[in-house]
Every structure is written in structure tokens, then in C-alpha cells.
Amino acid sequence: MPQEQEKIVMEFCRAWGDGATARPDVNKIVSMFAEHGVWQLWMPGGPVIKGRAALLAEIERQCGFSSFMQCGITKIVSSGAVVVTERVDHFTMHDVRVEHALMAIYEIDSDGKIAAWREYFDTADLGKQLGMHPEAVIAG
Secondary structure (H helix, E strand, O other), X not given: OOOHHHHHHHHHHXXXXXXXXXXXXXXXXXXXXXXXXXXXXXXXXXXXXXXXXXXXXXXXXXXXXXXXXXXXXXEEEEEOOEEEEEEEEEEEEOOEEEEEEEEEEEEEOOOOOEEEEEEEOOHHHHHHHOOOOHHHHHHO
């Protein structure tokens, strides 16, 4: 039986899309994020998005070049407020369907909001799928 924090993360991931809907449920995603929460797009060294307004702006930016998103949780574990997911996500970018393997770590606050969200993945793999040189993806 999933823990309450795991249910929050599963619902959050579902809000990104089912792979058939062009856009994520942006309002739901933003409402599930803590007012001053932090999203690090990739670890280590990726951009850090702080707060709901910045999260909204980043999602809108990503929707400008990505669509038909789906967060595919393959494994989920938690300990207290920390939830770890192993995922295989899918999205379409520049008319290419991308399969994106990653780990994500979430911290849930006492109000049931996502206070921190960090993603770990190989940026070079994304670049290869999109026909880019890895150094272009990292420079981003």
C-alpha cells in the first residue's frame, strides 16, 4: 500500500500527462508545489527553479518545445517525507518521440506539498535521441 507521500508524487506525475494529451495540467502541478519549493531540473548542475511562479514559467517554457508528456513511474520508495521514483518518461520534442530514463527525489512538506524535487538523468542520452551533439544539450 503506497504511503501518503508516495500518493502525492504519483498524482503529481499523472498531472504531467498521459502521453496522448498535448499539455500537462499546469494548474494542478503548480498547486501541488510548495509556495517556495525548489525544482532542480537535473543533477548535478542543472538549473534550479524556485517557487510556484518560477515553476509555472518553466513549465510554460517547456511546453513551447515539448508535448505529449508522460511520467512513467517504474519504481517508487519512500522514507518519511522523502520519495524516490525511478521513471521512464516519454515526450515529443521537435517531432521526435523521446524515451527518457531518470530518477527523481521529492521532499514532501507537512502541508502535503512538494518542497523539493531533483531529477537525475543523462542529458547526453536526450541529445542523441534528438540528433544533437551532447555538448549542445549540456550547454542548453
